Amino acid sequence: MMMAGLRERKKEQTRRRISEVALRMFDERGYDAVTVNEIAEAAGVAKVTLFNYFATKECLVLDAVKDDTAAIVAGRAEGQSPIDALRAHYREMAGQGGGDMDVEALLTRIRVISSSPALLAGVYQAHAGQRYELAAALGDATKDAISAQLMAAQITGVITTLQEAFFHRLSAGVPLDEAGRLLEEEVELGFDLLEHGFSSIKGEKS
Amino acid sequence: MMMAGLRERKKEQTRRRISEVALRMFDERGYDAVTVNEIAEAAGVAKVTLFNYFATKECLVLDAVKDDTAAIVAGRAEGQSPIDALRAHYREMAGQGGGDMDVEALLTRIRVISSSPALLAGVYQAHAGQRYELAAALGDATKDAISAQLMAAQITGVITTLQEAFFHRLSAGVPLDEAGRLLEEEVELGFDLLEHGFSSIKGEKS
């Protein structure tokens, strides 16, 4: 009988502990200045065990971050265009301002990531992965492969940019609800750009 | 008097030798399977010297690769829109099929890069850097910062995708001139997408 084991719970618990300890240490002393040995010791495990939970040092910070545009496109309602599905999703997401998320933890995570070139590189890599997945998901609804790839690249670029702007504001001290409101506007702007192109706002310099 | 020294020539020569040796070894045995010690030994220099020429192992392959969309935008003709300048540049580039480039060397470079996750990560990082520079260059011509960033992200995405498709074809054995012809079409497609949006080709499934 597989009774939602105690084992599994302990594992998740250990994993969380390692991750939290690491994030706190990174935040206090900087990503590069903290060694995995120190993290392991502080978390009360061996180095090998740490690498058993997290494949790399980067993963200690980045494993918790994931976006899944491809899934949104693949799971869209019948007859809905991919771009509409994505716009609806991010519109809602911006509206509720994240909702159930732990703002404190998120902020330190952002702080750590954005102050480390190595971690930023990891983020870029993740984006590239998303781009490929999204292109595959778009493949069915577009007339050819290259169009799907081009659209996927543009969409991923826009979403990435929106996220960055949002996080940047949070880091700068803008309150969550105000950042959410700004994000709502920018989501519309971004998706309008995707749907209608640069020519729709060309030369409208304020 | 700075008379184009023998020293400088030797340096460039050494640098090239290291780079060429490294690329060949990577191509033969795989990026991860070759150590920098081996490269240094094969090139007849000390490991320290190698790292004096190339900051990291990645740089041995990636230092030769660079694109400069920001410069194209910054140096565009009076009254020309950024997007027009970029389209013109890549149109011409595709037309002459690279022209003076060494196809053989380029191909092995592509082969090495695309078969190594570490190198691909480096490429993605470079793209991100380009995105920031392009956003800065676009900043003057757009109505606000976020629009510039969104456009830069879309443009970078499109150019990246076009490059990837082109290189992918070359790797697959498509002759250079044919790949160039296909690229020409796709450049127009990509920039049309940027200018007029997805709605302009929506539902045109062939």
Next chain:
DNA sequence: TTCAAAAATGTACCCGGTACGGTTTATGCT
């Protein structure tokens, strides 16, 4: 209680990259 599987561990090692101190070599000046 007992036993097999899973998890954790310690050790030793590899590789990329850096610090340091000493040696060669080109260069510019006399």
Next chain:
DNA sequence: AGCATAAACCGTACCGGGTACATTTTTGAA
């Protein structure tokens, strides 16, 4: 030509991330 200087080069030792391996501890279930 000869000499001083600064640049390039080198060997060595070291650090930190990551892995292989053999061993021990823990855990779930019979």
